[in-house]
Amino acid sequence: xxxxxxxxxxxxxxxxxxxxxxxxxxxxxxxxxxxxxxxxxxxxxxxxxxxxxxxxxxxxxxxxxxxxxxxxxxxxxxxxxxxxxxxxxxxxxxxxxxxxxxxxxxxxxxxxxxxxxxxxxxxxxxxxxxxxxxxxxxxxxxxxxxxxxxxxxxxxxxxxxxxxxxxxxxxxxxxxxxxxxxxxxxxxxxxxxxxxxxxxxxxxxxxxxxxxxxxxxxxxxxxxxxxxxxxxxxxxxxxxxxxxxxxxxxxxxxxxxxxxxxxxxxxxxxxxxxxxxxxxxxxxxxxxxxxxxxxxxxxxxxxxxxxxxxxxxxxxxxxxxxxxxxxxxxxxxxxxxxxxxxxxxxxxxxxxxxxxxxxxxxxxxxxxxxxxxxxxxxxxxxxxxxxxxxxxxxxxxxxxxxxxxxxxxxxxxxxxxxxxxxxxxxxxxxxxxxxxxxxxxxxxxxxxxxxxxxxxxxxxxxxxxxxxxxxxxxxxxxxxxxxxxxxxxxxxxxxxxxxxxxxxxxxxxxxxxxxxx
Numbered sequence: 354x355x356x357x358x359x360x361x362x363x364x365x366x367x368x369x370x371x372x373x374x375x376x377x378x379x380x381x382x383x384x385x386x387x388x389x390x391x392x393x394x395x396x397x398x399x400x401x402x403x404x405x406x407x408x409x410x411x412x413x414x415x416x417x418x419x420x421x422x423x424x425x426x427x428x429x430x431x432x433x434x435x436x437x438x439x440x441x442x443x444x445x446x447x448x449x450x451x452x453x454x455x456x457x458x459x460x461x462x463x464x465x466x467x468x469x470x471x472x473x474x475x476x477x478x479x480x481x482x483x484x485x486x487x488x489x490x491x492x493x494x495x496x497x498x499x500x501x502x503x504x505x506x507x508x509x510x511x512x513x514x515x516x517x518x519x520x521x522x523x524x525x526x527x528x529x530x531x532x533x534x535x536x537x538x539x540x541x542x543x544x545x546x547x548x549x550x551x552x553x554x555x556x557x558x559x560x561x562x563x564x565x566x567x568x569x570x571x572x573x574x575x576x577x578x579x580x581x582x583x584x585x586x587x588x589x590x591x592x593x594x595x596x597x598x599x600x601x602x603x604x605x606x607x608x609x610x611x612x613x614x615x616x617x618x619x620x621x622x623x624x625x626x627x628x629x630x631x632x633x634x635x636x637x638x639x640x641x642x643x644x645x646x647x648x649x650x651x652x653x654x655x656x657x658x659x660x661x662x663x664x665x666x667x668x669x670x671x672x673x674x675x676x677x678x679x680x681x682x683x684x685x686x687x688x689x690x691x692x693x694x695x696x697x698x699x700x701x702x703x704x705x706x707x708x709x710x711x712x713x714x715x716x717x718x719x720x721x722x723x724x725x726x727x728x729x730x731x732x733x734x735x736x737x738x739x740x741x742x743x744x745x746x747x748x749x750x751x752x753x754x755x756x757x758x759x760x761x762x763x764x765x766x767x768x769x770x771x772x773x774x775x776x777x778x779x780x781x782x783x784x785x786x787x788x789x790x791x792x793x794x795x796x797x798x799x800x801x802x803x804x805x806x807x808x809x810x811x812x813x814x815x816x817x818x819x820x821x822x823x824x825x826x827x828x829x830x831x832x833x834x835x836x837x838x839x840x841x842x843x844x845x846x847x848x849x850x851x852x853x854x855x856x857x858x859x860x861x862x863x864x865x866x867x868x869x870x
Contacts, residue, residue, distance in 0.1 A: 354416075354428045354439050354440060354441055356441055356442075356443035357415055358452075359448055359452040359454055360454075362415055362442055363865065365413070366390060366669070366865045370670060371671055372413050373392065373406070373412050373414045374388065374390050374392065374669070375394050375407070375416050376394070376417050376446075377417065380393055380829075380831055380832045381831060381832050383395075383832075384459055384832040386457070386458060387458075388417070388446070388454075389457050389462055389466075391417060392664075396765040397745070398789065399431075400717045401713065401715060403431070403434075404434070404715070405651070405667075406666075406667030407668055408632075409629075409668070410435045410437060411627070412630060412668055414440065415441065416428065416439065416441045417449075418445050418446070420444070421445075424441040430716060431716075434716040455862050455863040457863075460832050461661045462663075463663060464659060464661055464663070464693075465856055466856040466857070466859075466866065466868075467659075467693050467866075468548045469548075469853060469856050470860075470868045470870070471548055471549060471870060473857060474870040475552050475555075477548050477551055477555070477565055478551070478562075478564045479547075479564055479567040480564040480565070482567070482568070485566060485573075486576070486578055488536070489512070489513065494532070494535050494536065495535060495536035495537070496515065496529055496530050497511050497515070497539075497540060498526070498538070498550070499539075500518060500519045500550035501541050501542060502518055502654065502656075503516055505542065506587070508582065509836070510580060510581045510582070511540050511566065511573055514584070515586050516588070518654055519546055519549065519654070519660070520654065520658075520682040521638065521682060522539070523554060523599055523682075524591060524682055524685075525588045525591055526559060526595075527591070527594070527599060528590075530561055532561075533560035537551075537554060537562070537563045538563075538565075539564070540565070540566035540569045540573075541570075542834075543849065543850060544568060544850065544853050545853070547565035547569050549659055550565070558602050568850050571836070571846040574842075574843075589640075600681060602681075603681045603684040604684075609688070610688045610691045610692070612684055612687045612688060613700070615701055616701070617701075619699075620633075623672055624649075629672050630668040631672045631673075632666050632668075632671055632672070632674070633647065633650045633674050634651055635650040635653065636654060636675050637682060642710075643710060644708065645706050645707065646707055647703055650676050650707075659686060659690070662693065666695075671697070672697040673695060673699070674700075675687050675701070676700075676703055676705075678702060678703060678704040692868065693868060694867035694869070717792055720794055720795075720803060724801075728805075728806065728813075728816060731756070732811075734781070735756065735757060735758060738777070739777065739778035739779075740777065740778045740779055741776050741777050741778060743762050743767070743770070743780065744762070745764045745782060745784040745789050746784050747830055748828035748830050750785060750808075751822075754820055755819060756819070757818070757821075760774050760825045761825060761828070763826045763829065767793055767796050769826075770826045779800075780797060781802050782794055782801055782803045785809065787806045787809075790803035791803045835848070
């Protein structure tokens with residue numbers, strides 16, 4: 354593994370070649386200061402995420418940490434898995450900053466910054482919460498469409514809103530607002546998906562007046578208005594007439610942004626090209642994906658792919674093929690990825706017969722079977738109070754429920770965490786499904802076993818969970834959303850919205866974006 358100085362890494366970002374820039378620190382630490390194009394892949398979960406994010410073994414990879422030894426540990430894992438071109442950022446994140454280069458806070462920053470760029474460049478119209486409330490009270494001819502995934506919509510929503518996740522908007526809107534006189538208001542939780550959703554409909558040529566709800570549900574709450582919770586109103590189908598209109602609009606968008614369609618034969622040539630990374634994303638809603646998809650495709654609903662591209666595509670400059678049997682969602686998603694700076698984006702109109710959700714590849718050797726323990730045996734040890742259970746699940750999952758008496762720890766910091774835990778009998782590691790726990794047993798430095806099937810197996814066996822925390826480490830593994838934070842929620846939301854609107858001058862100083870428009 355060779356060092357690469359910060360200025361050389363910045364040059365790599367502009368040389369037109371593929372690059373995976375991987376930040377190995379925990380998500381909360383990453384969120385406090387990181388490079389714009391770095392992908393957050395904590396060492397704790399490297400084996401679970403890396404092969405999906407960086408599938409090509411000869412990809413040019415630069416690892417970064419903060420001079421805390423993470424790159425050395427990660428390099429060994431990647432070398433063992435067959436990755437051949439691995440370097441590390443000399444001086445780490447601090448070295449980047451000392452070189453006079455820009456650092457960013459938050460998560461999904463490229464996508465968030467792109468949303469601000471789109472609003473500025475396209476003059477996307479918006480409406481304030483107070484103005485929208487007045488229109489609602491006046492009985493105005495209008496519809497509100499929420500562009501987030503259904504689970505986020507159910508948690509909190511604007512009154513009367515219909516859930517139509519991002520890439521579905523141009524596909525479904527003609528049935529929701531058949532009259533061109535109906536005002537269409539697009540919202541999300543904050544800003545990005547409201548802006549992108551509204552501008553998608555404008556770009557698609559919808560004759561209606563379209564506006565984004567300024568600052569989304571956060572803006573609604575900050576205005577002293579009450580959000581709904583638990584709503585289920587959604588649009589999952591389209592009439593033949595609406596589909597035809599949506600396809601006509603998609604054809605115009607494809608022409609405007611020079612989006613190329615491919616067939617199955619072209620896809621196979623891409624698959625066979627070992628010199629390029631290929632991402633195959635099914636941009637339909639998850640239910641459609643599970644019912645049947647092209648083999649090898651990953652579920653990446655279009656709105657979320659634009660909102661959090663860094664969570665799906667780990668290699669900058671890669672090829673991306675978007676799949677949608679109805680075409681519209683893939684074209685609209687491709688139009689945004691092209692504007693974000695992704696050059697090689699293609700659309701495949703197809704369906705497939707692979708059902709369900711395929712297992713994600715895991716790096717490393719499987720743990721020896723004789724180091725596993727079944728849920729029934731662990732239950733007896735817990736009942737006898739003669740076992741030490743350490744849970745390596747993500748902290749939100751741990752807090753929602755864990756094996757009674759289990760301690761929380763972060764896998765990459767397991768050795769340190771164990772020094773804080775009073776050992777009581779045998780050490781058993783567990784995690785969401787047991788895979789991470791099995792990978793970690795060799796790092797405990799004392800004899801340990803792992804729970805086969807993890808917490809999922811424990812629950813499936815009918816054993817109870819506890820919510821009483823026993824923390825052997827800080828929850829540095831998770832960046833809480835503004836509405837999840839303890840303390841003054843109003844201040845957290847206001848700070849987050851100010852952070853988003855401040856991104857434009859910061860990306861200008863960074864100078865590495867290639868946004869269009």
